[in-house]
Amino acid sequence: MSCALVTGASRGIGRAIAVQLAKDHGLYILINYASNQAAAEETLAAITASGGQGELLQFDVQVKQEVDDALNNWKQQNEDKTISVLVNNAGVTRDGLFMWMPEKDWDEVLGTSAKGFFNVTQNAIQQMLRKRTGRIVNIASVSGMKGVAGQTNYSAAKGAMIAATKALAQEVAKRKITVNAVAPGFITSDMTKDLNEEELKQMIPMSRFGKAEEVAHLVSFLVSDKAAYITGEVININGGIYS
Template identity: 50%
Template sequence: MSTRGIALVTGASKGIGAAIALELAREGFDIWLNYGRDQQVAAQVAAEIEALGVACKRLPFDVADGEAVKAALEPLLDEAAPFVLVNNAGFARDALLLWMTKEEWRDVLAVHLDGFYNVTKPVVNAMVKARRGRIINIVSTSGESGIPGQVNYSAAKAGLIGATRSLAAEVAKRNVLVNAVSPGFIDTEMLKDLPKERILPMIPLGRLGTVEEVAGLVAFLASDKATYITGQVFAVNGGAHM
C-alpha cells in the first residue's frame, strides 16, 4: 500500500474520472478504479496508473445497482478504508422536460443520486471509524444555475451539492471532509456533439477547460493543504456562470 493511502474514483475509465485517478496516482495514492462496461479502456487506465508505481484495483460495477456496489466494496472495506472517495460516475440524457421520458428522468437521477448513496454510505462509515477521509463529489455548473434541456441532469447535480453540504456537517467532527468540484464546459466526449461556436462566447476565458484542470483541483482537496476546507463547492468553469 502507498504511504498516501487509497483513493476510490467512480466512473474512472475515461474523461474527467480517468484524469482524476491518474492525478491522484501521481500524488502517491493507490487507486480503486470503478468503471461500468468498458473493460479495455479501464485496463489501459489501470496500466498507466501502475506505471506510476502505485497499485490499481479495477472494480467493475454500476453505481446505481446497490447490490452490485455492496458485493464489490464490502470485502475491500473489511480490509481497508479509502482516504479519498471521488464520486464522479454520471452521464447526461438531455431533453426538454416537455418531451422527457420517465426513463430519461429516472436513469440520470439513479446514477447520480442513488449512486452517491450506494457508494458513499459504506465508504463514509469506514472513514468515520478511521477518523479521517476526504469525499469529493463531481457536480456541474448545470446544477448551480441550470441549463435548458437538462432538467434531469441539473436536478441530479443540484441534489449532489445539497448532499455535499449536509454530509460535510454530519462528519466534520470525525475529520472527514466533504467538498464538491463543479466543472463547466470541459473538453470531453460529453461535448463532442455540441456546437462549439455557441459555447465559447459563453466562457470569459474563451476556451474549453481540460480534464487535467479539474483533476488538479481534486488533488488539492485530497492534499494536506486542504485540511480546513469542507462543505464547499469549487467551480472550474473559465468564468462562465449561466
C-alpha cells in the same frame, strides 16, 4: 495502505482524477467502471506508467446491492488497505426538453449521480468514520449551480449532489472527514464531444473549454492536507461562465 475510490474512472474527468491522485499522493487507486472494461484498463495502464498502483472494480453505482457486494468483498480481501479518499464522479447525460423527457432518462440520470452518491458514499464512509479521517469529493456541474435548459434531469441530479455535499459535511466534520464538491463547466471529454465547441466558446469568458487535467488538479488539492479546513464547499471550475 491508503486507497482512493474513483467512480466512473474509465474515461474523461474520472480517468484524469485517478491518474492525478496516484501521482500526487501515492494513493492506491480503485478504478470503478460500469461496463467499459477496455477503457478502465487504459486508466490503470496510465497509472502504472507513471509509477502508481491500482486495480479495477466493476459495479453499477445505481444498484445498491452491486455496490455493497463489490466493496464489501474487496474490503474482506484487502484488510491491509483502507479507502481514505472517495471521488463520486460517475455521471451520465440524457438531454432533452422536460415536457417530452422519457421517465427512464430522468431515472437513469438521477440514479447515477444522486442515488450513486448515496450508494457508494454510505458504504465507503464507514471506514472513514472508524478511522476518523477521510476526503470525499463529489463531481457536480455548472448545470447544478445555474440550471441548463434541456438538462432538467442533469441539473436536478447535480443540484442534489451539491445540497447533499453541504449537509453531509456538517454531519462528519467532527470525525475529520471533509466533503466538498467540484462544479466543472464545459470540459473537453466524451460527454461534450457532440457539442458545438466553437459556438459555446463565445459564452465562456476564457474563450475555451477546460481540460480534464485541470479538474483533476483541483480534486487533488481538495484531498490533500492543505485543504484540511475546507468542507461543505462547492468550487466552480468553468472559465468564468458562472461566477
